[in-house]
Amino acid sequence: MQYSKKILVVDDQPEVANQIASYVRALGYMPIVVNSVEEAISNFDPNLYGLIISDVIMPGKNGFDLVRFIKNEHPQIPVALISGYFDKQMMDLQRVFNIDQIYRKPVFLKTVKKIIESALAAG
Secondary structure, eight states, X not given: OOTTSEEEEEOSSHHHHHHHHHHHHHTTOOEEEEXXXXXXXXXXXXXXXXXXXXXXXXXXXXXXXXXXXXHHHOTTSOEEEEEXXXXXXXXXXXXXXXXXXXXXXXXXXXXXXXXXXXXXXXX
């Protein structure tokens, strides 16, 4: 991920999305917040984003739908999913969907820093 690229934050709960965005800003990056997968996909520009951080469970399309879109169209862009529901099935889905990173909610500054550092190391 290049430093000049933005980080797309996707969560249907605006307060959660805005909190993650504040962590991203505190770490020196520019977040763009959307509140649905549909909005993320319809406005997606692969030249703009260097990383996507998305919730899993949302109304309509979910985080796995977003991963499928990104990995099919732009596999070079890392995706980190966050979820309040984390179990063995979630880990199995991580392998099936080729998800770069997956973390349990709530997400704090330390976790967002780890997500960004992992994306930078991979890119």
